[in-house]
Amino acid sequence: MTEFRKWTLAKHPSGMPSADCFALESFTPDAPSDGEVLIRTHYFSLDPGMRGRLSGDSYAAGLKIGDTIESAGIGEIIASKSERFAVGDMVMGGLGWTEALLHADRGLQKLDPAPFDDQVGMTATIGVLGVPGLTAWFGLQDLGQPQSGETLLISSAAGPVGASCGQIGKTLGLTVIGIAGGAEKCAYLSDLGFDAVIDYKAEDNLTKAITAAAPDGVDIYFDNVGGAMLDAAILNMKPKGRIVVSGQVAEYNNETPTGIRQTTRFITHRLRMEGLVVYDYAKQFPAAQAAMAALIRDGKLAYKEDISTGIEDAPREYAALFAGANFGRRLIKTF
Numbered sequence: 602m603t604e605f606r607k608w609t610l611a612k613h614p615s616g617m618p619s620a621d622c623f624a625l626e627s628f629t630p631d632a633p634s635d636g637e638v639l640i641r642t643h644y645f646s647l648d649p650g651m652r653g654r655l656s657g658d659s660y661a662a663g664l665k666i667g668d669t670i671e672s673a674g675i676g677e678i679i680a681s682k683s684e685r686f687a688v689g690d691m692v693m694g695g696l697g698w699t700e701a702l703l704h705a706d707r708g709l710q711k712l713d714p715a716p717f718d719d720q721v722g723m724t725a726t727i728g729v730l731g732v733p734g735l736t737a738w739f740g741l742q743d744l745g746q747p748q749s750g751e752t753l754l755i756s757s758a759a760g761p762v763g764a765s766c767g768q769i770g771k772t773l774g775l776t777v778i779g780i781a782g783g784a785e786k787c788a789y790l791s792d793l794g795f796d797a798v799i800d801y802k803a804e805d806n807l808t809k810a811i812t813a814a815a816p817d818g819v820d821i822y823f824d825n826v827g828g829a830m831l832d833a834a835i836l837n838m839k840p841k842g843r844i845v846v847s848g849q850v851a852e853y854n855n856e857t858p859t860g861i862r863q864t865t866r867f868i869t870h871r872l873r874m875e876g877l878v879v880y881d882y883a884k885q886f887p888a889a890q891a892a893m894a895a896l897i898r899d900g901k902l903a904y905k906e907d908i909s910t911g912i913e914d915a916p917r918e919y920a921a922l923f924a925g926a927n928f929g930r931r932l933i934k935t936f
Contacts, residue, residue: 604629607699608915610664613656617854617923622655623670623916630703633682638709640692641701644908645674646727647919647931652853660878670698670915673727675712686711693726698915700935721897722906728930729897729904730890733761736847736879738889741766741823742773743882744845744875749774751820754811754837756830758795759786761904761930762847765893766823767795768902775821778814780807780830782925789928793903807833821845827852828859835863838872846876854923905929910936 604627611624633639651671653659664671674696678686683706686692691712696702710726717723721730728734741747753770755763758779767777771794778797779790787798797814804810811819811833818839824831827849838844852858866872882889896902907929909918915933922931 603701605700606912607697607702608670608912610655610666610668610670612666613663614854615656615856618652618655618916618920620916625913630701633680633703635682636706637681637703638678638683638686638692638706639680639701639703640676640696640709641679642674642676642696642699642935643691644676644724644727644932644934645696645698646672646731647915647922647927647933648672648732649850649853649922650732650848652923660880669702671695672697673731675723675727676701681706691723693731698912698933700912716894721894724906724908724930724932725894725897725904727932728761728906729765729902730893732879733930734765734893734904735882735886735889736877737762737766737769737823738893739879739882739885740845740847740877741769741821744877745821745823745843747773747775747821750776752776752778752815752818752839753821753823754778754780754815754819754834755823755825756780756834757825757848757850757925758790758798759928760825763823763825764790764793764929765902765904766847768793768896769893771795772896772901776815778811778819780811780826786928789905801830808836811837818842823847824849826850827861831861832863835861835866835872838866838870840870842870842872844872844874846874850923906932908932908934910934 614622657663678690685706692709694709753775757763759781770777779795780799782802787800790798822834822844825848828851
């Protein structure tokens with residue numbers, strides 16, 4: 602069997618994950634037994650939301666020392682002892698930061714190449730049609746409960762979740778305001794049709810900047826950041842406003858979370874704040890994916906991917922996510 606490489610957890614990080622938290626190991630996978638397949642990974646994702654599991658239990662059990670770093674991936678079956686999958690089948694699932702893996706023939710989705718083309722690539726299944734896009738879809742529509750004419754504010758709006766959320770919001774008749782860092786990302790959001798964009802790096806007072814962009818207030822805040830940005834949004838919420846907690850990228854590496862300070866507004870303005878784990882909607886995924894694919898083909902939902910080749914730099918690229926270095930869905934192409 603060929604030798605492959607994988608990234609494993611070398612130590613639990615405290616604060617920003619450093620290079621020594623990960624170990625690049627070479628291994629030779631076993632041949633599949635009955636009910637198993639050997640997968641050659643083509644792409645895997647880098648997910649900020651995984652940060653909690655590197656240190657302990659989060660929305661799922663924490664990783665143990667020596668575990669392969671988990672993430673969504675796309676791969677090809679290169680050996681099979683399964684009636685469900687044949688050699689050459691493309692599959693999607695939780696493959697992890699690895700060039701190959703032995704996997705049970707459960708928990709994998711076979712990818713039919715036919716629906717994919719220049720408009721909707723196969724990598725979309727771990728991006729705009731995967732967890733990031735589905736988080737935007739269900740978070741906005743189920744928790745945000747949008748009504749046409751309302752104002753939607755999104756943090757980390759140039760990321761895959763935020764950009765998807767804003768475009769979905771436009772199809773629902775919302776006024777959409779994005780918060781992003783830097784002129785390039787802000788220009789990108791304007792090109793996507795956002796009604797207003799706030800460059801938080803260029804603002805001395807984010808609360809006032811939000812007020813200027815939404816003088817009548819915000820109905821829905823889709824939060825991907827937390828911390829001080831969340832407080833600034835709370836101070837701009839309309840009565841009966843809804844805050845959807847999708848992520849907390851500003852908090853993931855803090856040993857002591859900043860938390861929120863503007864809690865009085867929840868009383869005076871009757872605000873509601875709720876988080877989500879997108880896997881709670883798993884049974885509804887196919888219908889949502891079909892609807893989003895239709896939006897893509899209609900030119901109403903664009904997506905951006907940030908892809909690098911080779912797994913060697915995965916830890917460095919992962920750490921860069923927390924500094925806002927990525928632009929679009931961050932993927933690693935293994936070869």
